[in-house]
Amino acid sequence: MDVQLKVRRQNPEAEGEPYWKEYALAVPDHFTLLDALIQLREEVDETLSLRCSCRSHICGSCGMRVNGHANLACKTKLSDLHTDTVTVEPMGNMPVIKDLVVDLEPFWKKLYSIDPYLQPAGEVPEREYVVPADSMLHLDGVVNCIMCGACVSDCESLSVNPLFIGPTAFAKEYRFVMDPRDAADTQRLMQMNGPGGVWDCTHCFQCVEVCPKDVAPMDRIMAMRKMLVDDGVTEKHNGARRQKAFADLVGRYGRLDESRYLMKSVSMGELAGYAKVGLRSAMRGKLPPLVPHRIPEAARIRRIFERTRSTHRRRFKLHQQAQEGSRV
Amino acid sequence: MTTYAFYPGCVAKGGAPELYQSMVAVGEKLGFSLSELTGAACTGAGVISERDPLAGDVVNTRTFAMAEQLGHPIMTICSTCTGVMAQVASRVNHDADYRAEVNQYLSDEGLEYRGTTEVKHLLWALVEDYGLDRLKDLVVRPLSGVRLAPFYGCYIVRPSKAVDPLTAGREGYLEQVIATLGADPVEEYRGKDKCCGFPLLETNRKSSLALTGKRLDEARDVSADALVTPCPLCHLNLDGQQPDTPTASTQDSMPILHLPQAIGLAIGIAPERLGLARHIIDTKGLIRKLAVAG
Numbered sequence: 324m325d326v327q328l329k330v331r332r333q334n335p336e337a338e339g340e341p342y343w344k345e346y347a348l349a350v351p352d353h354f355t356l357l358d359a360l361i362q363l364r365e366e367v368d369e370t371l372s373l374r375c376s377c378r379s380h381i382c383g384s385c386g387m388r389v390n391g392h393a394n395l396a397c398k399t400k401l402s403d404l405h406t407d408t409v410t411v412e413p414m415g416n417m418p419v420i421k422d423l424v425v426d427l428e429p430f431w432k433k434l435y436s437i438d439p440y441l442q443p444a445g446e447v448p449e450r451e452y453v454v455p456a457d458s459m460l461h462l463d464g465v466v467n468c469i470m471c472g473a474c475v476s477d478c479e480s481l482s483v484n485p486l487f488i489g490p491t492a493f494a495k496e497y498r499f500v501m502d503p504r505d506a507a508d509t510q511r512l513m514q515m516n517g518p519g520g521v522w523d524c525t526h527c528f529q530c531v532e533v534c535p536k537d538v539a540p541m542d543r544i545m546a547m548r549k550m551l552v553d554d555g556v557t558e559k560h561n562g563a564r565r566q567k568a569f570a571d572l573v574g575r576y577g578r579l580d581e582s583r584y585l586m587k588s589v590s591m592g593e594l595a596g597y598a599k600v601g602l603r604s605a606m607r608g609k610l611p612p613l614v615p616h617r618i619p620e621a622a623r624i625r626r627i628f629e630r631t632r633s634t635h636r637r638r639f640k641l642h643q644q645a646q647e648g649s650r651v
Numbered sequence: 652m653t654t655y656a657f658y659p660g661c662v663a664k665g666g667a668p669e670l671y672q673s674m675v676a677v678g679e680k681l682g683f684s685l686s687e688l689t690g691a692a693c694t695g696a697g698v699i700s701e702r703d704p705l706a707g708d709v710v711n712t713r714t715f716a717m718a719e720q721l722g723h724p725i726m727t728i729c730s731t732c733t734g735v736m737a738q739v740a741s742r743v744n745h746d747a748d749y750r751a752e753v754n755q756y757l758s759d760e761g762l763e764y765r766g767t768t769e770v771k772h773l774l775w776a777l778v779e780d781y782g783l784d785r786l787k788d789l790v791v792r793p794l795s796g797v798r799l800a801p802f803y804g805c806y807i808v809r810p811s812k813a814v815d816p817l818t819a820g821r822e823g824y825l826e827q828v829i830a831t832l833g834a835d836p837v838e839e840y841r842g843k844d845k846c847c848g849f850p851l852l853e854t855n856r857k858s859s860l861a862l863t864g865k866r867l868d869e870a871r872d873v874s875a876d877a878l879v880t881p882c883p884l885c886h887l888n889l890d891g892q893q894p895d896t897p898t899a900s901t902q903d904s905m906p907i908l909h910l911p912q913a914i915g916l917a918i919g920i921a922p923e924r925l926g927l928a929r930h931i932i933d934t935k936g937l938i939r940k941l942a943v944a945g
């Protein structure tokens with residue numbers, strides 16, 4: 324098959340600005356994008372830089388943006404792309420070293436910031452830690468992370484907020500906070516509630532979409548938001564207030580009333596910053612009605628909320644079991 | 652003609668009344684038969700499920716069960732509602748055990764969901780059920796000469812496993828509709844499937860406005876005249892918060908149209924009936940440009 328590759332080239336060391344270069348290649352139908360890039364480098368343009376190793380989506384080295392979205396080049400079959408021209412760019416949210424090679428240093432820094440290792444409490448057992456299988460099974464997806472950086476590349480929050488700890492590190496944080504053997508919950512929960520924490524995620528699903536291993540980092544971030552509220556780590560954070568405001572309003576009226584929602588979700592000080600927005604909306608006849616619409620039988624919605632919440636289960640932790648056992 | 656169980660969503664009934672107004676006007680002209688689900692609750696917009704995933708699934712399954720009783724597919728006019736419902740449907744439609752668990756919470760009001768309700772955004776219904784040829788036949792004032800960039804809203808494109816399970820190619824629908832209306836759909840606009848910043852508004856307003864501003868700057872970079880969105884939550888930020896975005900004071904303002912408003916303009920509905928005067932960002936310049944071109 325014939326393929327047109329449009330590659331974003333750059334050599335910052337030579338103070339070069341980025342530019343696009345197009346290559347026409349004839350390749351076998353079964354080729355992946357990585358196969359094509361290697362052929363390109365070996366036969367057409369030896370100056371092209373890219374990073375790769377295993378060629379079987381295990382090592383996570385060949386992350387790059389393909390037609391605008393991060394993926395592994397070795398997992399991308401050219402025949403699956405259905406585009407005449409394939410655009411290839413370095414991953415986003417990371418500095419470019421050269422062409423398709425990015426500097427992963429900021430990526431590793433964020434990962435190390437969450438202490439990505441097991442921190443058990445108490446005596447180290449003579450043999451292995453024994454945990455019920457059920458308490459580990461749900462970690463099955465999240466331990467598949469190969470640290471390729473695809474989720475960080477396409478993270479929308481990181482693109483405007485460098486403080487945000489980000490999807491890879493938070494998926495790893497979840498992996499430990501949900502691990503029955505790990506006992507550093509307090510420290511981990513405090514960190515994820517702080518600046519750059521889980522409340523800074525913009526819920527755009529980019530990380531879920533681009534992850535080549537179905538780790539679903541955003542789903543883990545949402546689960547940790549719930550943990551922060553369920554464990555009583557925060558009631559005051561706007562994120563926690565927002566959850567409560569949403570459930571209160573929908574439980575009362577059956578639908579959301581945006582102005583009341585905002586008033587209940589942010590502090591008085593912050594609310595002043597929205598005065599202009601409110602005024603502008605009022606002048607255009609956009610403010611929601613003073614008495615909110617209520618759906619018929621709205622009380623049923625509150626009843627659903629009350630009943631489902633009673634089914635919540637605490638997560639299983641070995642050290643808590645030990646403490647509770649010692650009190651008995 | 653397909654009848655839809657119409658689910659307008661909270662924002663069309665609250666902070667963006669012009670969306671509801673324009674949908675009703677456009678629906679009449681297109682001949683859509685809309686039976687509004689007045690008893691259905693909010694989808695939770697991702698926030699209910701953040702606090703309590705089971706509650707989110709139960710409340711949306713309740714809506715599916717109501718539509719199933721009516722025997723109609725659901726039609727929404729909000730990307731977020733569509734996406735939340737699609738995610739819930741992907742869990743309850745094909746897993747009878749989980750559906751039974753969810754149904755337990757609905758039995759006291761005599762509801763039981765059997766897993767058959769289809770959920771469609773107006774955008775999907777237009778392309779898949781109504782047909783772009785029929786829409787084209789109704790265009791009396793082609794929007795020629797203007798560049799209308801598409802802005803999908805995250806929930807209607809991701810996660811693709813939930814929102815696009817059967818129909819490959821939904822990612823280009825908005826461009827196709829814009830082109831059918833006679834406008835240039837600005838294919839090169841990179842912001843089209845990115846985040847408007849709305850979900851961060853209460854927790855990190857600075858980042859929220861930075862994302863909104865970024866999407867608007869990207870639209871200015873490709874000389875768009877306006878954006879068209881199927882998502883009223885995106886509209887709340889792109890239009891409502893636009894004056895507070897970082898580059899607003901030094902850049903031209905960017906009008907933001909709801910999808911039914913763009914359709915309405917092209918099929919000859921007066922701008923006043925489409926609620927265009929209710930936007931924060933003035934749409935008069937855009938309407939003038941359309942009048943000159945038309």
